[in-house]
Amino acid sequence: MQKNRQSSDLRRSGRSRWALLARAAFVALFFGLELAGIAWGLRTPDHTLGFQMFNETSRLTIHLFREVRKKKRRVLVPLPDGRWQAPDATGKLRDYAWQERVHYSPLNVLGTSMHARYGLDGQLFHLQAALDDMVQHVTDDPSTLALVAKVDTLRNGVPGRVELRAEKP
């Protein structure tokens, strides 16, 4: 009887030691991954996973252009509402719209000053990705050579201007 109880206690203490080890391993894994995410996030422009709350009070106004060839020169055609028409390879006129592809605010708002959520660098990073994405989806428009965004910025009250472009593949 005594022997049985001792072996049961031993089994229980062994189990509890494994349980403690498992808990310690979980803690190390969970916070290790999270801290790695924070370290990565701090190096990315939009600070994803970085817990950088209210990091800036910045604004941006996006002016969108398409670059076309006119008399052997590249010129910028403004797109105040993000819409344009162009003939495709068969000559049929087609409609294109920035907002059909880009629904994310503040990038879908053109010509209006908008709050740059999570900082200006983050929104400019997203805007460059949006331009790259858009030009991938207008391959049947031979007249557009590139999309260009001229952005008026206000970083913590300090004005500036940035130009981003995406060449069609």
Place this chain on the structure above:
Amino acid sequence: MSWLSEERDAHVLGLLRVAFAGLLLLLTLRLGRELLQAPYFGDVFHMPLLPESFVPSRSGYSVLLGCQALGCVLALIGVWARPALAVAALCGLYGLFCDRLQYHNNRYELLLLTLLVSFTPCDRSFCWSGQRRLGTAPRWAARLVGAQLVVVYLASSLGKLADADWRSGAVLLPRFALAQPFVERYLPVGFAQLLGAPWFAHAAAVAAIGSELCLALGLWFPATRVLCLWLGVMFHGGIELTAHVELFSYTMLSGYLVFVTPELHERTLSWNARRPAGRALGSLCARLDVLARFRHEQVDGQASLLIARDRSGKPHHGLSAWRELARASPPLFPLWLPLRLLTWRERAPS
């Protein structure tokens, strides 16, 4: 590492589960509404953190949201509460990693906290069936919930501390300028001038960084905990009133429940049963005491309306009694510091 094997009463953790299941359900419903009202993010411009092939189709995402909502509801009513809560949190994290454009710190924090809550013994109380399992249970994961709150406060405050614009007040000054029209209309002229002063923005920045650092460290020490909890309630209340950050304030305030002492009914509220106010307030307090902080008594021959006994058994009368009530009642907690200051002459209980 004794905290890994610590076992204490788990009653309060049931309320933690209900709070996080409810908050995650609200977020899930919002995502579901967005899916119905706007194009699916996977069909338009998006930026996944995972490889593109991991982004589900519209119908796959709908199923994911459905599982998330079901997990939240089951956790809310206490049926398979812990696995349901874990599944809901994991579904949410997967969805969050499918598009960094939809990433918000408050959503990420809510999902991480919910996942950690599912590892606590949070299924022993506040269940639909009304069954309650008495006794102690391992509380190690509840400590992790507290640590997760600290991670957010530290990351946020150290990020601001390292930023020269934040330290100088340059980030807050334009924010204060946005509030100028409201202040000019409703408050005396001096306030508007104050909001426009760079020195005031600098002082506010230092106070905000200091508050976050205090919250990160002070919540862990019994001597500073109640003051830091009060500071946290005010801090998040202020954020909720002045900025739109979805469920952030509610998430952090719900997380504060892990800092509540697990043991129950250690204080006593004794109401004067001869006075109608005593009977009514006694009954109301008993109903609102969801954290089970007090033993509730109605006494006939009592001179004052309320006598509160703290953990050491020391009786408090008058304003001090109301202070003790406010200290342990979440709805009255904002009154604790004003009452503490009004009764400052009284020696703090040892």
